[in-house]
Amino acid sequence: MMSEAEVLKAIGERLKAIRIQKGYTSYEAFALDHDLGRMQYWRLEKGEANLTMKSLLKVLSIHNMTIQEFFSEGF
Template identity: 55%
Template sequence: MNSTVEEKDHLNGTLELIGKKLLDLRKKKGYSSHAEFASDFGLPRIQYWRMEKGKANVTLKSLGKVLHIHGLTLEEFFMQIRKERKKETRMEPGRN
């Protein structure tokens, strides 16, 4: 496989993980709608939707702004993702 394709797949997977975590955080904050969340916190609605869907090439600045809303640092955010991935990996069938 071409390394460029592998890099793109890896990047897309990472963006999807970030988006999934942002969606979880939003729901934990009591928001069922991305539009309402974005509006309440002064975020561009479409940009935030794209972040949650893993379709935006997220900048540290935009991610940092969203994480500030949730009271998280970048380090805490990625540590949470890492812990969740480890937990999912342990729960996969055929894994010990």
């Protein structure tokens, strides 16, 4: 079983991979384009933020992705 820190890191890596796949090379540009706090989003990608369901759902909505789709790969 993964620790909480490992889960947050894996989620962050997945968010980063999706952002890059969507053509955003910079987390800052992505955050600014979608009205997200730059530092908060950076911390999400680094696995350093206490991720809330609300935050995750907001980012997934931006990517037109369901929570099932998000967790279907790599978890």
